[in-house]
Amino acid sequence: MASAAAPSHAWNSERSVAGRNNPWAIVAIISLPTFMEVLDTSIANVSLNEIAGGLSITLDQATWVLTSYLVANAIIIPISGWLSDVIGRKRYFMISVALFTIASFLCGIAPNLQFLVIARILQGIGGGGLAPVEQSMLADTFPPEKRGMAFATFAIVVVVGPVLGPTLGGFITDTASWHWIFLINVPVGIASLVLTQLFVDEPQILIDERKARHRRGIRIDYIGFALVAAGLGFLELTLDRGEREAWFDSSFILTTALVSAVALVGLVAWEWRHKDPIVDIKLFRNRNFAITNLIMFTTGMILFGTTQLIPQMLQQVLGYSATDAGLALTVGGIATLLAVPIAGRLTDKVDVRMLLFPALIVQGLALYNLSLLNSHIAFMDAAVARMYQSVALPFLFVPINAAAYVGLPQRATAQASSLLNVSRNLGGTVGISAAQTLLANYRQVEQSRLVEGLNPLNPNYVEWMNRAAAMVGESMEARMAVLYQIVQQQAAMLSFLDTFHTFMLFVFVVSPVALFLKSKRGAKAPAGAH
Missing domain, CATH: 1.20.5 (Single alpha-helices involved in coiled-coils or other helix-helix interfaces)
Incomplete structure (x- = not known):
C-alpha cells in the first residue's frame, strides 16, 4: 500500500485496471456507460411535454422525472468512492452499470408517474457511481505524465454529453417516442457489462487492500x-x-x-x-484538491447553466424550434471534440496553471460575447458564440482532472474522484438554478425600465405610436398590444444578456485561484489522508 507521505510521482502501476490489455481500449470500455449516464442528466429535459401527455399528468408533475434522478445522483456520488473500496472497484462499477441498465428499461416501460419516478431514482443511484469510478480507474491506470490524454477522453464524456442530450432527446422523441430516450440505454449497458467483465482487470493490490479492510471489520x-x-x-x-x-x-x-x-x-x-469516514473531507486540506474542486464547480456551473440558457433564449426570444436550438449547441460540441486531444497533449507537457487560468479568462470573454447578442442575430451568430465558449472547456476539464490528484496517495483516488464529481454536479445544479432565478429577476427589472419610457412625453414613443397606426389601425388597444409584445420580447432578451454578464463576473472573480495550484513536481501527499 502506498504510504500517505509518499511523493505523488511514486506511481504504482500495479493498480492499473488494464492488466495485459491495451490501456487505451480500457478507456473506451469504461467511458461508454459513463457517457450514457451523463447524457441522461439532460436528455429528458426536452421530452417533458411528451412524458406529461403520455402519462396524463401536468408539466409540473413531470419535472419530478428530472428532480428524482438528480437527488439520487447527488446522494450516491460522494459515497461511491467508499463503496468501491468496500465492494471492489470493478464489481461496484458493474453493479452500477447493471442497475442503471435495468432502471433504464423500467423507465422505458413506466405506465404512470409513480413508477417512472421510482425507476429514475434507481437509475440515478446506478448512474451516480459510474463517473467517479471511471476517473479513479484512469488515475490508477495512467502515470501522471500520461493522464492528460486519458482524462481528455473523460472530458469528451462530461462536456459533450450534456450538449448532445437535448438534441438527441428531441430527435428521439420526434421520430419515435419518449420511451426510447430510456430504452436506448439498455443495449449499451449490456454491451458495457460484457466488455467490462472480459477486459477490465481488478488489480491484486486492490483485492488485498479490500480483504485487509474486511479483516479489520467494516465499520x-x-x-x-x-x-x-x-x-x-x-x-x-x-x-x-x-x-x-x-x-x-x-x-x-x-x-x-x-x-x-x-x-x-x-x-x-x-x-x-x-476514523473511517464515508466521505473523506480531509482531502480538502490538499491545496490542489481544494482549488481544482472550486474550478470544477465553476466549470460545471458554466457548462450546465449556459447549456440551458442558450437554447431557452433561442426558443423564447427568437422563435427557434427545439431541434434548431439544439443544433446551435451542437456546433459548440464539435469545437469541443476538436480541442480535446490538444488539451490532453498540452496537459501532459505544460504546467496546468498555464492552461487553467487562460481557459477561465477565455470562458469569461466568451460569456461577455454572449452578453452582447441581440434579438436580430442569425443562427450562425448564436452557434459561433457558443463555439467560442465550448472550445475552452477541454482546457478546463482535462487539466482539472490531472491536477486534482497531485499530492494525494493513490489509495485516495476513489474518494477524490467522488468529491470531484460532487463539485461538477453541484456546480451544474447551482448554474441551472441561478440562471433561472437571475432570468426571472432581471426580466422584471428590464420590463420596468422599458415601461418607464413609454409615455406621451417621450418623442420616440409618440413617433412609434403614429407609425403603428399605419400598420394596425387607429385602435389604441391594437397598438398597445403590439407595443406590449415588443416590450416583452426586449425585456426577455435583455434578461438573458444580463444573466450572461453575471456569469462572466463570477468566472473572472474565480479565475485567479488557478495560479495558486502546485505543479506536478515535488508535490507531497498529505499525511493521514484516508
Whole structure:
C-alpha cells in the first residue's frame, strides 16, 4: 500500500485496471456507460411535454422525472468512492452499470408517474457511481505524465454529453417516442457489462487492500451516510424546485434549505473526526484538491447553466424550434471534440496553471460575447458564440482532472474522484438554478425600465405610436398590444444578456485561484489522508 507521505510521482502501476490489455481500449470500455449516464442528466429535459401527455399528468408533475434522478445522483456520488473500496472497484462499477441498465428499461416501460419516478431514482443511484469510478480507474491506470490524454477522453464524456442530450432527446422523441430516450440505454449497458467483465482487470493490490479492510471489520458510517443523504439530497431539492416554488416564500423550500444547511455543517464536523469516514473531507486540506474542486464547480456551473440558457433564449426570444436550438449547441460540441486531444497533449507537457487560468479568462470573454447578442442575430451568430465558449472547456476539464490528484496517495483516488464529481454536479445544479432565478429577476427589472419610457412625453414613443397606426389601425388597444409584445420580447432578451454578464463576473472573480495550484513536481501527499 502506498504510504500517505509518499511523493505523488511514486506511481504504482500495479493498480492499473488494464492488466495485459491495451490501456487505451480500457478507456473506451469504461467511458461508454459513463457517457450514457451523463447524457441522461439532460436528455429528458426536452421530452417533458411528451412524458406529461403520455402519462396524463401536468408539466409540473413531470419535472419530478428530472428532480428524482438528480437527488439520487447527488446522494450516491460522494459515497461511491467508499463503496468501491468496500465492494471492489470493478464489481461496484458493474453493479452500477447493471442497475442503471435495468432502471433504464423500467423507465422505458413506466405506465404512470409513480413508477417512472421510482425507476429514475434507481437509475440515478446506478448512474451516480459510474463517473467517479471511471476517473479513479484512469488515475490508477495512467502515470501522471500520461493522464492528460486519458482524462481528455473523460472530458469528451462530461462536456459533450450534456450538449448532445437535448438534441438527441428531441430527435428521439420526434421520430419515435419518449420511451426510447430510456430504452436506448439498455443495449449499451449490456454491451458495457460484457466488455467490462472480459477486459477490465481488478488489480491484486486492490483485492488485498479490500480483504485487509474486511479483516479489520467494516465499520459503516451510518451517521455520515445519513448526513450526506440529507445534506446533498435536500440541497438538490432546494436548488431544483426553488424557482418553481418562489424560493423562500415557500415553506417547502425553506424547510429543505434548513435541513440541508444543518446536515452539511454536521457532515463536515462528523466526518472530520471519524476514523473511517464515508466521505473523506480531509482531502480538502490538499491545496490542489481544494482549488481544482472550486474550478470544477465553476466549470460545471458554466457548462450546465449556459447549456440551458442558450437554447431557452433561442426558443423564447427568437422563435427557434427545439431541434434548431439544439443544433446551435451542437456546433459548440464539435469545437469541443476538436480541442480535446490538444488539451490532453498540452496537459501532459505544460504546467496546468498555464492552461487553467487562460481557459477561465477565455470562458469569461466568451460569456461577455454572449452578453452582447441581440434579438436580430442569425443562427450562425448564436452557434459561433457558443463555439467560442465550448472550445475552452477541454482546457478546463482535462487539466482539472490531472491536477486534482497531485499530492494525494493513490489509495485516495476513489474518494477524490467522488468529491470531484460532487463539485461538477453541484456546480451544474447551482448554474441551472441561478440562471433561472437571475432570468426571472432581471426580466422584471428590464420590463420596468422599458415601461418607464413609454409615455406621451417621450418623442420616440409618440413617433412609434403614429407609425403603428399605419400598420394596425387607429385602435389604441391594437397598438398597445403590439407595443406590449415588443416590450416583452426586449425585456426577455435583455434578461438573458444580463444573466450572461453575471456569469462572466463570477468566472473572472474565480479565475485567479488557478495560479495558486502546485505543479506536478515535488508535490507531497498529505499525511493521514484516508
